[in-house]
Amino acid sequence: MNKGICILPMVPVREKPSDKSQMISQLLFGEVVQIKDRYPSWLFVEISHDNYVGWIDKKQISIPPAAFLEEMEDEKPVFLTEKYAEAHGKDGSRLSLVMGSRLPGFDKNTFHIGESVYKLPEEVSVLQGKQTREVVIETAKKYLGGPYLWGGRSYFGNDCSGFTQIVYRMCGYNLPRDASQQAEQGLLVSFIEEAKPGDIAFFENEEGSIIHVGILLDNHQIIHSSGQVRIDTIDHEGIFNKT
Template sequence: MDYGICMLSLVPMRAETSDKAEIVSQMLFGECYEVICKQDNWYKIQLATDGYSGWIDFKQHTPVSVQYYQEWMTAKHPRVMDLVQFVNGKDYRIPVGIGCYLPFYNGTEIRVNDKFYSYSGKCSTIELYNDIDELLKVAANFLKAPYLWGGKSIFGIDCSGFVQQVYGICGYQLPRDASQQIAHGKEVYFVNQTQPGDLAYFSNSDGRIIHVGLLLEDQKIMHASGEVRIDTLDHNGIYRTDFKRYSHNLRSIKRIL
């Protein structure tokens, strides 16, 4: 079995072995993965963080040892907190964005296999998921980030990627898709009983979960729809004042914290 680590700011994970194929997700710098199989110039990988799988270009694969992968899996790695920062190698630097992983960070350097890279930016060094204020501060960094199907970065993100990143940076790992995330947390039965940090889920006419957003105070919701934005939530769903209509139908509200 082969293992790897993302050594670029982000790498697209595709549904099929083609550069034209749908991007199902992205892996971020410092994120480890297992190579499930190989086909031509493509590797099918499974992320160590959330178990999500997809195809990556073999040229974007950086191998790591079995020992390193196992160590990575058992350790807790800080995340980049600056919107954009750099990890510095001997002869080059790698741009990294908020949410990227800093493997085995010791305050000045990260370690990949037996090589060390310097990092001097801000990072999450403690678990913050019991601190609502910190969670909301992290979420606010993503405001106005453009919507991108399968995206997980400040320069392109989808609804479940946004929620996963915010909670992940604060130390709580959620699954990748909204339909998987809804299994987490405790049910909140009424909109007027919501608290900041709760997650609201929305369904289509077939009852399938298709959207998720993060609750704020005063029944406001932050979510990725065209961009990461703030709208109003009531018992029907998300109301867009700019469109003067509802954009998403409410299905369930869950409390993670």
């Protein structure tokens, strides 16, 4: 089965093989997919880190050598934590990267895609491995002000579950894509009494379906994507939105 890697800052994953089709998720640079089917200029793919499926434009990914993909599977992922950065290739090429991009083979501010080597600015910050609750919260706050976008997973547009997924992914924890799937992970705690900063809070509608998700902070606050990534007050009744 062929695999591909995202080579653009962000790539829409669509419900159907059409540019007019709804975006249901998003690939970020360096994320890997399995190619399940082909349809003229489209590929039906399964995203490797969350098993989500959808259609992508085949021009927006690269098919790297199998040895490179095996190398990626064996390494501990490194993620960019800057909102935006530019990487420069030895051949003079440039890559635009957004927060949450995976940097294969990262070492001393360089990374590579196959044989192509790229260098990032010295001051750029990254995360690798499992992080503490404090780092989860610090990472989440970097997304403050990022606009809501259905299907999005980047600072420049994200939905509620895309936001929680990418924050935890950068901090070393893979979550499913949708809020209802995320709610099936981890341990259930009694909301206010037992919850800690960095825990994930889920919200149901009248039918009992999960419709929203956010990350808990101190002092009865929550950071979540609603119109934009924002901090609001939360209690047993739900989220108190001041605007």
